[in-house]
Amino acid sequence: MPFTIDFLDDGRVLEWEATAAGAVVTETDEYTPRFYVAPRDPDADLDLTALQSMYDQHPDVDATEMVSRRPGFRRDEESVLAVDVEHVNCVTGLARQTRQLSDYPVGDLACFNVDLSREFRYCLENGVDPTPANELSTLRLSVPVAETSNDLYGELTVAGETITGSVEDILTGVRANIETRDPDVLVCSTSEIIPTLYEMATVASIDEFTLSRWPGVDYQQLASQSTYSSYGQVGHSPARYNVPGRAIIDESNTFFYGETNLDGVLDLVSRSKKPVQELAWASIGNVLTAIQICEAHDRGVLVPWNSWRHEFHKPMGTLHDADRGGFIFAPEVGLHENVHELDFSSLYPNIICTRNVSPDVIRCDCHSDREDVPELGYSICDTRGYLVDVLEPIIGARDDIKTAIDRENHRDDPDEDRLAELEGRSGALKWILVACFGYQGFSNAKFGRIECHEAINAFAREILLEAKERLEAGGWRVVHGIVDSIWVTPDSDVDDDEREALETVAANITEAVEIRLEHEAQYDWVAFVPQRESDAGALTRYFGNVAGEDEFKIRGLEARQRSTPPFIKEVQRDCLDRLAGTRSPDAVLRRLERAIEALHNGEVAVERLVERNRVSKPLEGYTQNTQNVAALKRARDHGLAVHPGQDVEYVVVDDEKTSRDRVSLVHEDVETYDASYYEKQLVRAVESVLSPLGWDRTEIQRTIAETREMNLSAFTEFGDN
Template sequence: MTFRGWLLDLYLNQEEGLTLWFIGEDDRRVCFRQAFPVSFYAAGPNEQLRALWKRVAGKKGVLGLSRRQKQDVFVADLVDVMQIDMDSPASQVSLFREIEAEFPDLTYYDADVTIGTRYMARHGVFPLALCELEVDGNQLIQSIRPLNTRWDLTPDLPPLRIFELKPDCDPNRGKVRLLLMRTDRFARHIPLDPAGDYLRLINEALADYDPDIFVTDWGDSWLIPFLNAQSEEKGIPLQLNRDATRPVRWQKETTYFSYGHIIYRPEEAHLFGRCHVDRKSSMMWSDYSLAGTLEMARVTTLPIEKAARVSPGQGISAMQVITALEEDVLVPYQKRQVEEFKSGMQLIQSDRGGMIYQPKVGLHMDVAQVDFVSMYPAVIIKGNISPEVPLPDLLDPAREELGVVPLTLKPLYQKRVEIKQKIRQYPPDHPMVATLKERANALKWLLVVCFGFLGYKNARYGRIEAHEAVTKGGREVLLRAKEVAEAEGFEVLHMYVDALWIKKKGCNRPEHFTDVISKINLYTGLTINLDGVYRWVAFLPSKTDARIPIANRYFGVFQSGEIKVRGLEARRRDTPIWIAAVQKQMIALLGQARTKAELSACIHEAFCFYYSSLEKLEKNLVPVDQLVINGKVSYALEAYKASTASVRAARQMEAAGMTIKPGMRIRFIYRKGEPDVFAWDLGKPIDPLEVNKPKYIELLAKAGSAVLAPFGISEALFREWSENRSIQMKFNQTLFN
């Protein structure tokens, strides 16, 4: 039988190898199985390989053993390896565990490649790929071929059935009374009645609607554990999986270090035959939502449930592994390649980051911001920077044939550029624009992390020298751009890694910058775009010394009226919502000014708004939940010697019996007296009169003064006024002596 449909889910089974769920073109949801033999490799001294051969020959699941010569990217010549062919991925996993413990000194390849990645590399099939299958009478897939690719700009996508279920409030803060259930066919509020009728209702709705994507809020941390426990306690069955033979699969909680932050990921609930996406556990949901998640799953081949939750780094890693498998390059299990020896001088010269040219502090009118499009990925592709390729001479590649890393990035980079071009073809309010933007954002994050991943210790295709070559290329590009801009008579006000802020008398329209942009494109070989022309932009100084400029700390208003803010309190995750909102509104009021002359009236308006906000705070008119500070603990609590506000709040939660893990977000409010913080997630109410108002005035004054500093109002003066509503004039005593 021939079947056409979209791949939704794929997982291991102990019998045939794989279980695959499809959404048919006829809207049926169909499950097939498929045999999937896999191979992995071992390399090392001959005597150890002989011992391994003897150990595994004839073992259950082993289909064959042979000697091969294969390419390890970190070794110039082909390496001799022993190939172990297994009948299924499940038996490969269990045999590898055994032999790794017994032969730890051997080098292993292709030993821990995920099943989705292997499947993609062999059949070219990925999540939501439209496929054509030949299936036998036992529902076993005999052959499969994709009818579209990961790089299609407007892929043919299935009509997904999406089922949303969420509690009526944050379960960490209050008592949940209702569950809100919504699909494209119905929406219901279900009370949590003691008899458990809600379980029957959910079960019936799931059976009737048969969703593909089960979207929840707090599904991993609260909703699914709660529903499962209630189902067991009340003896009312609840079938969350489409595959009725399986229970929910729980993935352990974890804490990890990523881009300078300790991140905590709670336990995850994974379903079989459909996908569970918990919006509260999906780290990038606010950036790219469901459309971006599906795009991420398609291009990376990660399962949809995983693509929603993991960092983009895992996506890039999976893509590099696919490239390696497609190119018949070995996938190392443990990277052992080390940095080449350098002299102390060479380390100083090479171990540098992006180029920064400190801004000219103050207010500037008619400034253009020009950005290189995905600069580091572009440098990687242009310079062919990959661990196995000799390093480029600045931007000129050492060889033409692309290495694993640029080969992986090139289609991704091109797809993002094409999606962005497509966005420009629609009017801004067109319904396609939001979806395309979410997809472009998902691709952006993959491109953003690919550079860091080259230097990441556990990256299979990482190499520190390649990482350094990228920043070196980036610095060269920016310097060339600066030379071009200055030669064209522009003043360069600021440069930050991949962006320049330039101005020239008489240039205040986008078309005035077209020529310089074309010349930069030509001279660097990379694409640079006009981000916009600012009516005005203010570069801020250091908080501790007004004479010192700070890179990437600015705010400004584009000619379109759009406001751009970087490095201010409004951009920080830990800033209370209300303080961020006041700061943004002050900037918005300043943003009404079209000329320098109009600014003074706007400054007055911004200050009045600040004053009214201050009064609201003093009169207890600010809702307490908008004063919550979103802190974090990066270590286990016992490791802290000094006690920060977040740690003090976390200790309150621990004392209340809650488990605190490194990387967890800790929400708290500053309160009067002792204890001086109130842990928000204890779930108790706080009397607004207990709020430590002087502390919030201090925070508000900091945020407000950052906005007014470019207009000559110092932070100290602003704080003094905020605290006392007057300013004490301080005279220099010597004047009177």
């Protein structure tokens, strides 16, 4: 079971397996990747022999043959052209030639199994499981931000030890760790460390320096850096590199490793058949697609290069009903006592599994007279959908992991390493389950279908409305509900002895809807925050004091936002503590006043005032002189490349300015900050805490100003006496 696979320029493939005695390599020169060509229209009667003849003469083609495959889940087996390619790098170019021939001489064609990542393709085509049989050894390499713009590093941290000095000193330290630890995985703060180290070796004329396990090949560049947009957010993908014999995890370009840990990554490796290196840089949708592709492969279904599924015809009324999201019950702004939060366990994935919602069976021709989906009237075939087979094992595995976590936490002496493993695996599976619903409506999804997205929402609305009705009938008042969660409190109009036990109601709802309704938490109180410019409740901004514990659940507040400076987060959390202990706005305001005083007295360390914001466009693309623009200008002055989609960290030193002097970058020697600016941020954070009690920013500022005047007046009178 190789944990990483290398493709050499001469066509050889190296499989590296982790063993207790170190990595073992298996070499092969017989691998020929394959893609397929078939008519786009299943009813088209096209002759593929002309295309086959053309490919047979191509120097990059090893062989061709006509085989039986299913070009889609809704198509039966038919004759398609299989093209075996000499090298994995040639697949896309050859498939593109087919696309150029779509109109002549063989008709409208579609290509399949084209844009698969190369290690994943190898595992899929050869039936290889890339899950490591032994524990992987790792080595972390990192450089400070200030060094990333340099052609040669003057500082590098290796396995937690910082090395400074000459180029020779740094390379000697890296080489010693490579030889001693012989890592299977290199965890890099940025992938640019790899080519930079080799450049340093060239400058220092150190010929024997290498990170590779394979002689003659130091490293390969797999992809150049790029900027992309996804769901309205701009992201940056740095260049990707490969070191033969070792998997690379780039901390600046990894979701799953950053959100979970190596155990979470390895769990998904076993499910997706994407080796460690590819899994680390893959997005949630990319991994979910890989798991779906594995299921399609087992069913003999080909993977389309481009999605071309048309949306089924719908009457205007159905279009209106379908264009709706999940259930929303607007929160009642204010502070509510004795609140219980109930969540449906993996609601959307379980809807898919219990209602058989899958792209291959939604609105089937064989049951077109049925109306299985509420409100929309879509039919769902009785044949089990492929998406159910994809998700059921993941749902079951996560339930088992959560049970194991709970069992471990209730032990007298919990095993922290075991808990970390379980938490990592649970977190990784959670992200896949979160994404499986939205991906059905994604236009570029390989196997998605918008009707599935609409049906899942329709079922979810019906389930939440039924839950709301049963809870209210049982003597509980719903104070908020959104998508898969409901917050309830005892209805004051119902006597306690007439109120049905919440556990009983939840059990009845679970039985009725076939999806488990879990008691997520009980709160001594929960406060729902109003919208910034409205009295209406904000759907995802609330905080609550967990019953019997010195703990808060916070959503949507500044303390949960990645851009908020640590000092602002700390003060907001302190204010929550004071509100919980006193229920007094005055106690909160006194904490705010002390924080403001500390700011103006210069008592706050500048590193606690660092803001981190994501850059959405190049410097030249901005038209307003924002803080980000000032930070980007300073970064350019320092030779630092900050690309759209990356973060920039700075301290605001004079917010009245519009030049680059408005901020200082975090790695600069910052000696001051704009106390007035951070005072405004504090007031904004405290407004979030007090707004459920009817306070707004204006009233907070007025009260603080009056307190200052009173204190100043008392000080003056004392001085006069």
